[in-house]
Amino acid sequence: MPRSPRRSHRRRATIVDVARVSGVSKSTVANVINGSAPFSDETRDRVLAAIDELGYRPNALARDLKRRRTATIGVIVGDLSNPFFGELTRLIERYAGRAGYATIICDTDGGDASERDKLGVLLEHRVAGVLLLKFSGDKTQIAEVERDGIPIVGVSVLDRGFDCVASDDAKGARLAVAHLADLGHERIAYVPSVDTEPSTTNARLRGWKQGLERAGLPRAPVVAIEAPRGGRRVSTLGAVLDAPDPPTAYVAGNDLTALDLIDQLESAGFGVPKDASVIGFDDIAFAGLRRLSLTTIRQPIGDLAKRGVSRLLERVDGADEGEASLVRVRLPVELIERGTTAPPP
Amino acid sequence: MPRSPRRSHRRRATIVDVARVSGVSKSTVANVINGSAPFSDETRDRVLAAIDELGYRPNALARDLKRRRTATIGVIVGDLSNPFFGELTRLIERYAGRAGYATIICDTDGGDASERDKLGVLLEHRVAGVLLLKFSGDKTQIAEVERDGIPIVGVSVLDRGFDCVASDDAKGARLAVAHLADLGHERIAYVPSVDTEPSTTNARLRGWKQGLERAGLPRAPVVAIEAPRGGRRVSTLGAVLDAPDPPTAYVAGNDLTALDLIDQLESAGFGVPKDASVIGFDDIAFAGLRRLSLTTIRQPIGDLAKRGVSRLLERVDGADEGEASLVRVRLPVELIERGTTAPPP
DNA sequence: GTGAAAGCGCTAACAT
DNA sequence: ATGTTAGCGCTTTCAC
Numbered sequence: 040m041p042r043s044p045r046r047s048h049r050r051r052a053t054i055v056d057v058a059r060v061s062g063v064s065k066s067t068v069a070n071v072i073n074g075s076a077p078f079s080d081e082t083r084d085r086v087l088a089a090i091d092e093l094g095y096r097p098n099a100l101a102r103d104l105k106r107r108r109t110a111t112i113g114v115i116v117g118d119l120s121n122p123f124f125g126e127l128t129r130l131i132e133r134y135a136g137r138a139g140y141a142t143i144i145c146d147t148d149g150g151d152a153s154e155r156d157k158l159g160v161l162l163e164h165r166v167a168g169v170l171l172l173k174f175s176g177d178k179t180q181i182a183e184v185e186r187d188g189i190p191i192v193g194v195s196v197l198d199r200g201f202d203c204v205a206s207d208d209a210k211g212a213r214l215a216v217a218h219l220a221d222l223g224h225e226r227i228a229y230v231p232s233v234d235t236e237p238s239t240t241n242a243r244l245r246g247w248k249q250g251l252e253r254a255g256l257p258r259a260p261v262v263a264i265e266a267p268r269g270g271r272r273v274s275t276l277g278a279v280l281d282a283p284d285p286p287t288a289y290v291a292g293n294d295l296t297a298l299d300l301i302d303q304l305e306s307a308g309f310g311v312p313k314d315a316s317v318i319g320f321d322d323i324a325f326a327g328l329r330r331l332s333l334t335t336i337r338q339p340i341g342d343l344a345k346r347g348v349s350r351l352l353e354r355v356d357g358a359d360e361g362e363a364s365l366v367r368v369r370l371p372v373e374l375i376e377r378g379t380t381a382p383p384p
Numbered sequence: 385m386p387r388s389p390r391r392s393h394r395r396r397a398t399i400v401d402v403a404r405v406s407g408v409s410k411s412t413v414a415n416v417i418n419g420s421a422p423f424s425d426e427t428r429d430r431v432l433a434a435i436d437e438l439g440y441r442p443n444a445l446a447r448d449l450k451r452r453r454t455a456t457i458g459v460i461v462g463d464l465s466n467p468f469f470g471e472l473t474r475l476i477e478r479y480a481g482r483a484g485y486a487t488i489i490c491d492t493d494g495g496d497a498s499e500r501d502k503l504g505v506l507l508e509h510r511v512a513g514v515l516l517l518k519f520s521g522d523k524t525q526i527a528e529v530e531r532d533g534i535p536i537v538g539v540s541v542l543d544r545g546f547d548c549v550a551s552d553d554a555k556g557a558r559l560a561v562a563h564l565a566d567l568g569h570e571r572i573a574y575v576p577s578v579d580t581e582p583s584t585t586n587a588r589l590r591g592w593k594q595g596l597e598r599a600g601l602p603r604a605p606v607v608a609i610e611a612p613r614g615g616r617r618v619s620t621l622g623a624v625l626d627a628p629d630p631p632t633a634y635v636a637g638n639d640l641t642a643l644d645l646i647d648q649l650e651s652a653g654f655g656v657p658k659d660a661s662v663i664g665f666d667d668i669a670f671a672g673l674r675r676l677s678l679t680t681i682r683q684p685i686g687d688l689a690k691r692g693v694s695r696l697l698e699r700v701d702g703a704d705e706g707e708a709s710l711v712r713v714r715l716p717v718e719l720i721e722r723g724t725t726a727p728p729p
Numbered sequence: 730g731t732g733a734a735a736g737c738g739c740t741a742a743c744a745t
Numbered sequence: 746a747t748g749t750t751a752g753c754g755c756t757t758t759c760a761c
Contacts, residue, residue, distance in 0.1 A: 064732045099508040100449040101754035125470035129491045144489040146474045163444040446738035
């Protein structure tokens with residue numbers, strides 16, 4: 040915890056200083072600042088001049104304490120170093136800022152304990168709402184948030200416990216499988232990303248299975264290329280490649296995983312897309328690089344951010360009072376065909 | 385089962401509630417929470433039980449208002465979607481969190497106006513300190529922060545106005561040039577990144593010039609591959625490639641730019657590293673991908689984050705009161721040789 | 730149109 | 746070892 044002393048700051052001017060200098064009362068100053076009550080032009084000018092002269096800045100702590108409501112939202116993100124989440128977070132912060140909200144961002148590093156701790160921090164700071172870009176699935180951690188009436192919106196996260204704005208993950212995975220099946224692939228494996236949020240992984244896995252069914256293809260293996268944190272039972276890439284009939288195509292849980300997979304495949308002597316096709320999910324900027332040229336399912340990241348923020352603020356402002364129903368937005372995804380998919384060998 | 389309406393936020397328990405339930409005074413509760421004064425075991429147990437029963441969480445707003453000091457730091461970052469900054473920010477948030485500080489992250493999108501606005505937000509929230517991962521160079525914007533005695537530390541930013549923890553950028557660029565010169569290159573251009581913070585760009589440019597001098601090489605062009613936001617006078621890639629003697633090697637301002645450059649070079653029919661070598665700066669995770677295999681200058685990102693945070697908190701805690709001298713840490717960088725550099729054609 | 734007064738929830742002297 | 750008290754800087758009735 041932070042420890043004591045202070046340095047010699049010139050004490051910041053307070054609303055009382057402004058009142059004194061402009062020769063009016065605190066309330067009048069507050070009125071011109073917030074437009075909360077009428078005031079004369081002359082008063083306004085005097086107050087504004089005093090504010091300027093003193094370099095006055097309202098103290099958000101005092102304001103929020105008194106109002107019993109902050110203009111700050113909290114964001115829980117699993118991994119900021121994944122460009123998809125970096126970009127998503129950036130956009131969220133931008134939209135929130137435009138609406139007058141500050142953003143406290145917490146990276147949980149994928150850890151559940153960390154997620155709980157960070158939510159606690161947000162609670163202590165009395166955030167007006169929480170955006171979950173990662174959710175461990177532990178309901179007890181968010182029960183306290185909801186008990187306080189603090190709205191939660193999942194962004195790129197699916198859960199029946201709170202409002203969600205997500206891409207149509209199942210559809211995306213079906214699109215991926217269909218594309219591969221059209222190309223003639225019959226053994227299409229799924230490669231989950233350990234970093235992806237569990238509910239999202241499930242939706243994509245489901246879409247993959249559905250896609251396989253619709254194409255009349257047999258169930259192919261789920262392949263791990265990273266140390267599984269959650270412990271999902273899967274085959275490892277090495278074992279899969281050594282098998283008599285290795286998959287000819289892979290649907291990856293996200294672009295990062297797809298890129299990693301391509302690395303491992305090529306290191307093992309499998310050409311992509313010559314010997315195996317790979318398709319990602321997200322369409323991060325890097326996927327468009329010629330050397331990578333990753334075929335992938337594009338998420339509408341801008342809409343995700345915009346609608347996530349606006350839904351949260353709607354609830355924060357109580358605009359939907361009475362309407363108790365949970366909103367579940369599914370945004371359309373899009374197949375971006377590039378160079379990592381081709382007909383099977 | 386009758387349920388209370390959704391909107392009824394059960395008002396949060398306050399320290400007074402805890403005091404009432406446990407039969408002691410507010411101060412005693414505060415004492416057991418903060419350990420600020422001795423108390424009996426029995427009292428502690430009663431208070432803790434009450435806290436638990438009521439689901440009490442201290443209100444950080446009230447605490448900070450009263451203490452006139454928050455446990456929150458602000459971070460100004462230029463582009464969270466660049467994985468280098470995503471990772472750096474993630475690490476910063478982690479170290480700050482461990483020290484008991486919450487982090488308000490502001491992405492300025494590279495804009496100067498935005499930088500000023502965001503600093504204003506941080507000021508209103510009375511952050512204990514500010515970490516600048518991007519600095520426009522506009523001193524007036526930070527004058528107000530310093531006037532309040534709020535410490536500022538630049539991370540991966542160089543400025544003589546505040547403490548700085550940065551990589552040895554000039555050295556990095558010299559290393560890059562030396563590597564290229566060793567390989568036999570004689571026309572080594574520099575490709576600045578528009579997103580990189582100006583002082584950093586300058587340091588790297590300086591290193592590039594020094595490297596050229598030391599190797600006895602002629603000044604090569606500075607090449608733009610993006611629309612220059614700042615207006616630095618440079619040649620464009622097209623013009624440079626059309627010239628009779630195009631560069632055989634390029635030192636890029638960061639990895640993102642290097643990767644972009646490779647794309648453009650290859651699109652124009654120049655093989656990398658066959659016809660032209662490219663070297664980046666940062667060593668983001670993607671640089672290690674086989675298909676990219678980018679030779680680059682690695683920044684010690686973990687140290688950058690750790691030392692930036694610890695220096696800031698030192699100043700916040702006033703641990704170095706009296707010592708007025710500015711700290712300028714230069715962390716060592718390292719050449720990571722991969723596959724985008726080779727002898728000239 | 731403006732001001733006085735009562736807190737928001739907490740900490741930190743200072744009492745006891 | 747515990748309680749009393751006086752604010753921190755602001756908003757918000759409610760008078761005038």
